[in-house]
Amino acid sequence: MKAKKPQIPLIWHADTNKAVSEDLSEPNRAVVDEFARLIKAGARETVLKAVRRMPPPSMVSLFVHLPLKRARKLTSWLDQPELRIIAELNPSFRAALLDDVAVQRLIDVLDGFEPEEAADALDDLPDEVAEQVLPRLKERETIEALRGYGEESAGSIMSRKFVAVPVDWTIGQVTADIRANAEAIEKLYAVNVVDAEQRPVGYLRLRDLLLAPKETPVEQIMQTDFVAVGPETDQEEVARFADRHELSVVPVVDRDGRLIGRITPKQLRRVLREEAEEDLNLMSGLPADSRPDQPIRRIIRGRIPWLLAGLAGASLSAAVVGAFEEQLAKAAILASFIPIVMSMAGNAGIQAATVAVQGLSSGTVTFADLGWRLGKELVAAVANGAISASVLMGMVLLATQFIEVQQPIVLALTAGLSLLSVIVVAVIVGASIPILLERLGIDPAMATGVFITTGNDIISVALFFLLMMLFYL
Amino acid sequence: MKAKKPQIPLIWHADTNKAVSEDLSEPNRAVVDEFARLIKAGARETVLKAVRRMPPPSMVSLFVHLPLKRARKLTSWLDQPELRIIAELNPSFRAALLDDVAVQRLIDVLDGFEPEEAADALDDLPDEVAEQVLPRLKERETIEALRGYGEESAGSIMSRKFVAVPVDWTIGQVTADIRANAEAIEKLYAVNVVDAEQRPVGYLRLRDLLLAPKETPVEQIMQTDFVAVGPETDQEEVARFADRHELSVVPVVDRDGRLIGRITPKQLRRVLREEAEEDLNLMSGLPADSRPDQPIRRIIRGRIPWLLAGLAGASLSAAVVGAFEEQLAKAAILASFIPIVMSMAGNAGIQAATVAVQGLSSGTVTFADLGWRLGKELVAAVANGAISASVLMGMVLLATQFIEVQQPIVLALTAGLSLLSVIVVAVIVGASIPILLERLGIDPAMATGVFITTGNDIISVALFFLLMMLFYL
The missing domain is CATH 1.25.60.10 (MgtE N-terminal domain-like)
Structure with missing residues (x-):
């Protein structure tokens, strides 16, 4: 037989940013x-x-x-x-x-x-x-x-098409059955083996199906390490299950143990994408299913609750600042430090919280580790706080060359001490809240959004003015 | 043949939080x-x-x-x-x-x-x-x-084990070859067909392999819609490629077109997880490969650059506040509004930016849509800004019942106007920066981290004091 000219395959090369062939x-x-x-x-x-x-x-x-x-x-x-x-x-x-x-x-x-x-x-x-x-x-x-x-349940993402054969068949019968249904079978990943009640008892690897003689009983060569999920299992759990058992396709079995569907590799990847999007949305103070190009009224409705929650929190910070009005009237310069302590508390808190949230979802972080983790975070926070505080003290001393303030050195030292304390507290809050929320059964991704930021704002402003009252005013 | 008692399969039911069988x-x-x-x-x-x-x-x-x-x-x-x-x-x-x-x-x-x-x-x-x-x-x-x-290249995540057969073989030869190598073959997803230079020309579906008579030439039943990636393709691109072509396994081909590996479903899922973690890290001001339980010195080294960048930005906000020291000395109450405008700008900006970042990665948002998207964001921002501003005006009027301030109604109106403007500006910044960064070839996830928050802090504080000077003081 003369070989016909093979079609040039489509190959994607990233660096040229286009495929090699058409x-x-x-x-x-x-x-x-x-x-x-x-x-x-x-x-x-x-x-x-x-x-x-x-x-x-x-x-x-x-x-x-x-x-x-x-x-x-x-x-x-x-x-x-x-x-x-x-x-x-x-x-x-x-x-x-x-x-x-x-x-x-x-x-x-x-x-x-x-x-x-x-x-x-x-x-x-x-x-x-x-x-x-x-x-x-x-x-x-x-x-x-x-x-x-x-x-987001296994049942809602499963395909109801799968190949299942009775356990008392032979390989020849299986092959004949697949041949008869070849049209309807889109993708063949594995052949499920079921008993008379449609309950799975194992599966056939395609390799064995290919190699076994026709007269071999299915039962003799089937694999019995069969695992499946229930239809109500959350899709995130399904993806973890697939990883744990190294499955590319996940079978779904109902309460009575009957095989009712399978989740394909494509759906598993879709689940991973969706779950990542949801986490990101929650962390940013958006509804879990928020999307670009929603109608305007859905954008407004989705965002306003978090904005108002933020406003409520911020008005507490405002009340804290208001409580120190007298001190501010004496030294208006102190107001300049509000943006610094607030934004540093926010950044340090979110860093720690994000690490904790990801650790929880990958299994690296558990409640049992809480003490040990907080210890490490504390050391890192003290180090980073000290570095930031030194930089801030330098900047204050420099600025006081140009602006007239009372006791510039005391101001610089107190500002540095405040920043250090604020960073340490923000990191501890950021690192522990997600773990505590997870323990309470609340999605920890919610924590890093408006909650931690707002909480840290209030704490940081209060801490700053208290330290200023103690040491500077 | 008497059927042996089938092994009870392992089935995971989410609501009971444990498997039905052992x-x-x-x-x-x-x-x-x-x-x-x-x-x-x-x-x-x-x-x-x-x-x-x-x-x-x-x-x-x-x-x-x-x-x-x-x-x-x-x-x-x-x-x-x-x-x-x-x-x-x-x-x-x-x-x-x-x-x-x-x-x-x-x-x-x-x-x-x-x-x-x-x-x-x-x-x-x-x-x-x-x-x-x-x-x-x-x-x-x-x-x-x-x-x-x-x-993170295709080459680094590929497995070098795959099954490939010459295009001039028959199905019988393929089956015999698989039988001979059955021990070494771990998972069989598809059989690649290659020419004399090891260049892929197609693949055999397992179904066809199973059903075709032994004497059928491979070339006659192989699928020729073969697609592959180059080894230097970025792993994120590989995952998108798999989705686009509905592949559960992605073949890898070198510059000369020779088949050198395949990327398994498990690796594809691992890629999706890693990429999601990276985005989240970047958005939170952490290095892309940041992990819980790194040694303390790596935690410190990973976080301090963003903290110092944030400190630099925050000191600009501080300078803005400092520039209005005279106004603050006149009305120290104004300092109370700093936490409010800053935190609202931060929250509104991050919401808009997150939606843009996710839209960019899913392909829903492109540079071509910039104008249209900004229009929608603008309308939503005005609505949410107006709602938040009304709430704030109410709170200010209420607070001024207990605190003595000059011109409480003007103060409330100006504060409301400031909050509205701040939210609108923050949303426009948050929605447009990621799209512009993507256009410049920079990972847009970087934008929502320290950059947008810090930028919005500075803008919001400046805007607030300017409006206060214009209308209130």
């Missing part, structure tokens, strides 16, 4: 700009003709690189089956694309998705829109079942 | 506490006997749940092959375990790892330790080659 997966800026221009100009037919010739990865890439407005217009032009690719987009981006789309259009789009993708996309839409759309979807029942498991 | 993968607190006690007491033989009977996932779990100090002691007791499980731990946790271990011990540990795991573990150790250890490792050459690709 790289359709990364349209270059010129191509994207041309598409953007054509879409803006309304050249619907030209654009659609070009898009339909693109392989799906290139379409995804085009979508991601177009300005959102153009991508939305393109979405409105596409028909099935091209619309299918929207399922492949990052969830936030997909939600942004679908936000403004009319209900009928949404139904067309979602009917092209796999049920678990549709369920996921519905979760990202405003509730009132999801409620309108869901009853009119083709796969409504499956989607409702998936949504019934609750957001 | 759950060795999640030792309960009592078991862990007992281990901790025995380790503390130095009962080496008892502990080792128990540990050796545990399946690997349970050992991993035991390590993760033990206090770090006890886990370290246990590490020092273990021998090969039990030490192998340390490779399975989360990288930060693993690094924490290995930090204090003696060099000879480290060599024993790393010799039990896969080369790419050892290379990864070496990257997490201090350079001086890694340099001592590397030359004495068994797999030194492979590890050096992997490390040669640079940290």
Whole structure:
């Protein structure tokens, strides 16, 4: 047989920032700009003709690189089956694309998705829109079942397609069954083995399936170290479970022990991305599911609670400052130190808190370590506080060459001492609060947001004025 | 054949917080506490006997749940092959375990790892330790080659084990080859097809391999939509590439197009975790590779640059306040507003910046959208600013019932106006800086850390005093 010319593979090299061979997966800026221009100009037919010739990865890439407005217009032009690719987009981006789309259009789009993708996309839409759309979807029942498991549960992200064979079959029967269903099987990761009640008892490795003689009983070569999660398991726990057991696919089993689905590698990666986004949002005083390009009223509603909580905290700091009005009237220069102690407390506190939050999520930090960790943080805080305090004292002494103040040396020493104390306290607060919250069952990512910053503001301002009263005024 | 009693599978149910059957993968607190006690007491033989009977996932779990100090002691007791499980731990946790271990011990540990795991573990150790250890490792050459690709590159995280067959083989030959190498093949995800120069020309799906008759030429049934990354591709880009092309395993190809490795699903998930940790660290003013339980001097060295940068910024805010000393002497009450404007600017700015940073990384936000995004942020900022300002005006009017100030209504109105302006400016700064940084090729996660907070501090204090001078004083 004469070998036909092999197709040149698509290879991505980072340093050239484009693929070595024809790289359709990364349209270059010129191509994207041309598409953007054509879409803006309304050249619907030209654009659609070009898009339909693109392989799906290139379409995804085009979508991601177009300005959102153009991508939305393109979405409105596409028909099935091209619309299918929207399922492949990052969830936030997909939600942004679908936000403004009319209900009928949404139904067309979602009917092209796999049920678990549709369920996921519905979760990202405003509730009132999801409620309108869901009853009119083709796969409504499956989607409702998936949504019934609750957001971010294993059940809601699992695929209901998997390959399972009875434990009393032979390898020949398994192969014949796979052959008969070859059309329906999209990705084959492993073959589950189940008993008469659909309860998993093991799995077949593809390697063994390939190598075993036809007449071998499944039971003889199956692996029995089968592990699975329940459908109500939180998705974050599922990802940890996959790591712990080195699974690329995680089987899902219901309360009665019956196999009901599997979580694919792609979904596992999506979970990791979503959980990271959530942590970051919480730490920044945003709702967990906050996204760019939400409608303005959702932006406002999502942010205002934290702003008002911050305002309440800040007014306590203001009250502390107000309590020292008399001292300030005597030495207005003291007000200059308020920004310094507040911002240093904030920065030092957030550093310590972030390390603690990440340690908790990676398992490096546990409640049992609290004392030992605080000891280390304390030493580091004293060192960094001392360095910062020395710099501040130098700056104060320098500044007092130009500004007239009473007792410049005492002022510098007291300011330095204040900064040192403020940093130490802020670090201890930042390092311990997340661990205590975790112990109480509260997501520690919440702690580093408005709470720690505000708390440290109040403490730092109070500490500063107290020390000034003691030593300077 | 009479079916033997199937083994009860291990199933994880989140709500009961333990597995339904004997759950060795999640030792309960009592078991862990007992281990901790025995380790503390130095009962080496008892502990080792128990540990050796545990399946690997349970050992991993035991390590993760033990206090770090006890886990370290246990590490020092273990021998090969039990030490192998340390490779399975989360990288930060693993690094924490290995930090204090003696060099000879480290060599024993790393010799039990896969080369790419050892290379990864070496990257997490201090350079001086890694340099001592590397030359004495068994797999030194492979590890050096992997490390040669640079940290966080595809080359450094790839496994060099993969299955590849010549394009001119038949399926029968492929099966025979896999059978001959069955021992060496750990996980079989797909079979790569290569030409005479080891260049990939396609791949065989396991399903087709299973179903095709022995005499079928590989070339006839192979898939030719082969994609790969270069070894120098950044790991973050690799993860995006895997999503875009729906790969669970990513092949790696060198400059000459030869297949040199593959990146496994487990490594892909590890990349996602690492990248999320890095972003969070940068946003909190920590070095990207910052970890809990680093030695104290590394904690100090990692945090002090940002603290000093923050101090420099804060002293500018202090200078601004100092410039208004005369006004403060007239109305010391104004100092009370410094914590309020500073902390509100900080919170509002970080909210906007976090949304922008996440949008950039998910592709929802691009430079092309800058104008449109800023418009939306502006509207939301005006709304949230107005709400916060109203609350503040109410509080000021209430407070002035108890504190004597001049022109309480003018003070309240000016304070409200200041807060509104400060929030609007902080949001615009927070929303635009990350996008501009990305455009300049700088990691936008850096922006939300000390930079935006400090910048907003200075602007907010200046804005507040200027407005007070204009309208109140």
